[in-house]
Amino acid sequence: MKYPIVSGQSLPNMPWEDRPSGTGDVVWRYSRNPVIRRDLIPSSNSIFNSAVVPFRGRFAGVFRCDDKWRRMVLHRGFSDDGLKWDIDHEPLRFTCDDAEIGVFQYGYDPRVCWLEDRYYVTWCNGYHGPTIGVAWTHDFEHFTQLENAFLPYNRNGVMFPRRVGGRYAMLSRPSDTGHTPFGDVFYSESPDMCFWGRHRFVMKPYPESWQGTKVGAGPIPIETEAGWLLIYHGVLTSCNGFVYSAGVALLDRDQPWRVLARSGPYILSPQLPYECMGDVPNVVFPCAALCDADTGRVAVYYGAADTVTGLAFAYTDELIDFAKANSVV
């Protein structure tokens, strides 16, 4: 590989399809999308913006399943192949030492990060407005909730899979109470998963483009010898409302708030019917990526139209070259 993956794992059983002939696109979709349909469990209105990870030779995930009340709740699930998912019919419950923090109002847009010896879950957590909830699990049975990372209002909390400069690290996007019409990505550090600080600016919208209104981190960054590979979402305000697309950036390995490259064109945008039609039309929203360290194959899980979950494929080397060759930095 041109840019070897650092501390990755072999995932020969991850979902994969070769790029279809006739396209040179850096990202291509699973031919049988949506990989998770909206009504996979009886209670769900929609299943999207969800996070999956390798787990004990199989795959596990935390799924955003809005229910038929239209409450935003999180469910855990398991899969042998990353394609056919067995999602628990009951919402997952967190245990928390602090009764006030442990009150569950709503949860959405989870990410899951393997870090040192356990899986950390971050999600947009209701606490007098949206902020970043943090919890950990060893087994996807018991989830221990920690302090919220930030003050409200904040969304898209995405952890790094190792300490950086000796501290835990997270990207996030300060926001407002509603459908925020702005948004920059920031980097924060923590010595203990409780207190977060040393906030650094990472990137802001790029004007007059698919990422002109706001940007937010997507899947857990993938460490390569060239830098942290970050897939992120960007929003354009059209005369028909927000349009959510995805791009790719490369962040410095030691100082991840430094952006080395960032794609001017998108890598994925809402174009197919299940991305353009649904509860919120014209949304692709990546929240997870599986990566095989041996080949650089990437499988990106993304919410489509706030209704179903799509899957798309890419190679790390090609994503990095795309960010560099088309960089707006």
Ligand code: BMA
């Ligand atoms: C964002 C989040 C996402 C959602 C997107 C499009 O603000 O709420 O969960 O996918 O809007 O509606």
